[in-house]
Amino acid sequence: MIGNAWLPDGSRHGIEIRDGRVAALRPPTASEPGVFLMPPLVDGHIHLDKTLLGLPWVPNQAAGNTVADRIEAERKVRAARSVSETETGANLVKQVVASGTLHMRSHVDIDNQLGLKNLQAVLAIRERFRDLVTIQIVAFPQSGVVRSPGTARLLDEAIGQGADLVGGLDPVGIDRDLDGHLDAIFGVAERRGVGIDIHLHDGGDGGIAEMRAIAERTRAAGLAGKVAISHAFALGSVPTETAARTADLLAEAGIAIMSHGPGAATMPPLPLLRAHGVEVFGGSDNIRDAWSPFGNGDMLERAMLIGYRANFRHDHELALAFEMVTEAAARVLGLADYGIRLGGAADFVAVEAETLAEAVAARPRRKWVMKGGRIVARDGVLTPP
Amino acid sequence: MIGNAWLPDGSRHGIEIRDGRVAALRPPTASEPGVFLMPPLVDGHIHLDKTLLGLPWVPNQAAGNTVADRIEAERKVRAARSVSETETGANLVKQVVASGTLHMRSHVDIDNQLGLKNLQAVLAIRERFRDLVTIQIVAFPQSGVVRSPGTARLLDEAIGQGADLVGGLDPVGIDRDLDGHLDAIFGVAERRGVGIDIHLHDGGDGGIAEMRAIAERTRAAGLAGKVAISHAFALGSVPTETAARTADLLAEAGIAIMSHGPGAATMPPLPLLRAHGVEVFGGSDNIRDAWSPFGNGDMLERAMLIGYRANFRHDHELALAFEMVTEAAARVLGLADYGIRLGGAADFVAVEAETLAEAVAARPRRKWVMKGGRIVARDGVLTPP
Numbered sequence: 001m002i003g004n005a006w007l008p009d010g011s012r013h014g015i016e017i018r019d020g021r022v023a024a025l026r027p028p029t030a031s032e033p034g035v036f037l038m039p040p041l042v043d044g045h046i047h048l049d050k051t052l053l054g055l056p057w058v059p060n061q062a063a064g065n066t067v068a069d070r071i072e073a074e075r076k077v078r079a080a081r082s083v084s085e086t087e088t089g090a091n092l093v094k095q096v097v098a099s100g101t102l103h104m105r106s107h108v109d110i111d112n113q114l115g116l117k118n119l120q121a122v123l124a125i126r127e128r129f130r131d132l133v134t135i136q137i138v139a140f141p142q143s144g145v146v147r148s149p150g151t152a153r154l155l156d157e158a159i160g161q162g163a164d165l166v167g168g169l170d171p172v173g174i175d176r177d178l179d180g181h182l183d184a185i186f187g188v189a190e191r192r193g194v195g196i197d198i199h200l201h202d203g204g205d206g207g208i209a210e211m212r213a214i215a216e217r218t219r220a221a222g223l224a225g226k227v228a229i230s231h232a233f234a235l236g237s238v239p240t241e242t243a244a245r246t247a248d249l250l251a252e253a254g255i256a257i258m259s260h261g262p263g264a265a266t267m268p269p270l271p272l273l274r275a276h277g278v279e280v281f282g283g284s285d286n287i288r289d290a291w292s293p294f295g296n297g298d299m300l301e302r303a304m305l306i307g308y309r310a311n312f313r314h315d316h317e318l319a320l321a322f323e324m325v326t327e328a329a330a331r332v333l334g335l336a337d338y339g340i341r342l343g344g345a346a347d348f349v350a351v352e353a354e355t356l357a358e359a360v361a362a363r364p365r366r367k368w369v370m371k372g373g374r375i376v377a378r379d380g381v382l383t384p385p
Numbered sequence: 386m387i388g389n390a391w392l393p394d395g396s397r398h399g400i401e402i403r404d405g406r407v408a409a410l411r412p413p414t415a416s417e418p419g420v421f422l423m424p425p426l427v428d429g430h431i432h433l434d435k436t437l438l439g440l441p442w443v444p445n446q447a448a449g450n451t452v453a454d455r456i457e458a459e460r461k462v463r464a465a466r467s468v469s470e471t472e473t474g475a476n477l478v479k480q481v482v483a484s485g486t487l488h489m490r491s492h493v494d495i496d497n498q499l500g501l502k503n504l505q506a507v508l509a510i511r512e513r514f515r516d517l518v519t520i521q522i523v524a525f526p527q528s529g530v531v532r533s534p535g536t537a538r539l540l541d542e543a544i545g546q547g548a549d550l551v552g553g554l555d556p557v558g559i560d561r562d563l564d565g566h567l568d569a570i571f572g573v574a575e576r577r578g579v580g581i582d583i584h585l586h587d588g589g590d591g592g593i594a595e596m597r598a599i600a601e602r603t604r605a606a607g608l609a610g611k612v613a614i615s616h617a618f619a620l621g622s623v624p625t626e627t628a629a630r631t632a633d634l635l636a637e638a639g640i641a642i643m644s645h646g647p648g649a650a651t652m653p654p655l656p657l658l659r660a661h662g663v664e665v666f667g668g669s670d671n672i673r674d675a676w677s678p679f680g681n682g683d684m685l686e687r688a689m690l691i692g693y694r695a696n697f698r699h700d701h702e703l704a705l706a707f708e709m710v711t712e713a714a715a716r717v718l719g720l721a722d723y724g725i726r727l728g729g730a731a732d733f734v735a736v737e738a739e740t741l742a743e744a745v746a747a748r749p750r751r752k753w754v755m756k757g758g759r760i761v762a763r764d765g766v767l768t769p770p
Contacts, residue, residue: 056739057740057742059699059742060698264693288747293698293703293743293745294746296747304679308648308649308679309648310649313447313677314445318678355442358442358678361679362681
């Protein structure tokens with residue numbers, strides 16, 4: 001029983017919990033101190049196999065500022081790492097669960113050097129933490145598909161071994177072959193009956209043209225609601241009318257857009273996308289890895305960064321940022337049992353805040369995290385099972 | 386005695402403290418656990434009179450997205466506030482000292498409605514916390530000078546009452562009178578023999594033209610090293626050659642540039658400015674006030690935001706972000722007794738980090754903050770005097 005909780009919608013309740021579920025919502029017990037309860041945070045884009053969390057500090061080694069430079073630098077870091085991906089990824093899972101994330105979509109690097117090694121690592125992490133957190137896996141061709149021969153078959157095999165979606169990466173910017181790239185990944189998706197989540201950093205009109213091609217193929221393959229484009233920087237670097245027209249195509253095709261609130265790249269225009277019916281959701285992206293020194297997996301902080309970059313200031317805007325790291329991400333991940341409601345799982349994150357807007361702006365300490373009626377973390381630290 | 390400290394430059398020492406100063410640097414005592422020590426954080430741009438910290442959550446009320454809209458909205462919030470600026474400002478000082486900031490430059494709103502009321506509040510705060518923190522005060526014409534008749538005289542009076550510098554605000558964007566605005570504030574500066582710190586949000590070529598005018602007047606008035614331009618968004622929205630030419634003028638005139646790593650506005654090109662000899666420094670700007678719901682005054686987090694927005698990833702870039710919130714800000718504020726050195730004040734911030742880059746990227750908890758040899762905060766909470 002949680003005697004006196006207030007929820008993001010402003011309502012106040014006592015919450016009775018039985019068998020890990022919300023058995024009843026009662027009037028609050030005013031004598032108990034109130035606590036602000038949020039649904040679990042959802043990370044729509046994380047890289048569990050890339051983080052270096054738990055290793056001594058690794059300076060960034062990219063020679064230049066392009067995606068290709070960073071792919072190259074990561075190969076060196078990967079070869080030199082002294083702690084396995086299974087261990088660093090587990091460090092990250094513990095950290096994010098303690099911050100209130102109970103569901104995530106992790107991309108996992110697959111290429112013709114790595115093979116399915118990182119997939120094995122993340123499958124092991126998923127198994128180890130299955131009682132704590134839902135991990136959806138995207139088979140991600142970090143080195144490209146066309147320019148890394150053999151990768152298409154590996155992606156297909158990855159699905160067979162337990163990956164949930166097939167990924168993609170800048171069909172033009174990296175593979176320089178729009179159709180070759182899309183043929184490969186849509187081929188896997190159709191053969192295996194899975195969704196797609198494509199990293200698209202390519203900017204400007206080129207990036208927009210790639211989105212149009214992805215939308216067309218999504219419609220043709222009947223994959224509405226199962227395709228996401230991550231980053232989609234291009235939507236923030238073209239005139240508003242172009243962004244609006246593209247938004248209509250994305251909405252019709254049932255494609256969602258993931259933003260992590262990039263530091264320097266252009267932000268997709270989130271309110272415009274929503275107004276045109278496009279689902280937008282949030283993710284951490286890189287967390288202390290060969291790509292970025294920043295990030296910690298705290299999705300409330302991520303909501304703040306998304307809001308900060310999107311110039312959000314009003315409460316309804318902060319509410320959109322919050323939705324991106326909770327309900328919207330849950331919809332994209334297809335989570336059936338999500339949200340605070342009668343009969344739902346007793347999954348909550350308790351913080352000190354008066355309102356939803358304050359929770360996003362101030363990112364208060366997580367007092368405790370509850371999963372299925374059990375406290376799994378207190379004050380940012382996992383509790384023993 | 387701090388037995389085993391490592392410093393931002395990577396060196397390790399035992400630090401002997403006597404009479405509040407560093408009396409000796411000795412070889413470290415390896416048997417003691419090591420601690421990473423930073424010099425105090427310096428906030429080069431804060432608004433102690435604007436924060437609403439300690440009030441119930443106040444939703445943002447700006448009707449639009451311009452500086453003028455936000456000035457208008459702040460007037461309403463100000464009229465409705467139930468807790469005095471003296472109290473909310475004190476809340477903020479306590480919070481930032483606990484996060485390791487021991488020196489700051491606070492702008493204080495002055496206009497013909499407010500008069501010197503907010504100045505009185507911040508002077509009272511400065512007096513109250515004089516043993517903890519250095520507060521430099523800028524008499525800031527938040528409503529403009531020309532369009533708020535009587536403000537020029539108030540700015541002058543403010544210096545007489547204890548403000549340290551005169552401020553300015555978008556001479557063209559707000560006052561629509563470049564010369565009128567600059568005549569007034571340079572007039573006060575020359576009469577009173579004080580420096581200037583001008584908020585300049587105006588973007589594009591217009592903003593650049595204003596910077597050129599400010600540089601010219603700074604040279605003419607012999608104010609090199611005493612003038613700062615805060616924000617300077619324009620430098621990030623013009624071609625690189627224009628930014629470089631402007632940087633040369635700023636460097637020659639001895640004008641420093643403050644950036645808080647704005648969320649949506651363009652970033653001044655920090656490495657370019659440094660390469661051209663311009664001093665760049667950091668500040669919090671708005672902290673939970675009528676302008677922005679975000680911000681918490683943590684200058685390590687601010688260094689992260691600056692680095693994130695500037696696309697910094699390498700250790701030397703993170704070191705520049707760190708310098709902006711420590712040594713560089715200290716130089717701009719003219720702090721005589723700053724930095725970790727033999728004979729210097731025993732002012733330190735202790736964190737868990739291996740390197741300077743990690744401290745910026747991860748923004749670890751402040752284990753303790755020392756001022757003049759005394760621990761003034763532990764784990765983010767002030768200790769009783």
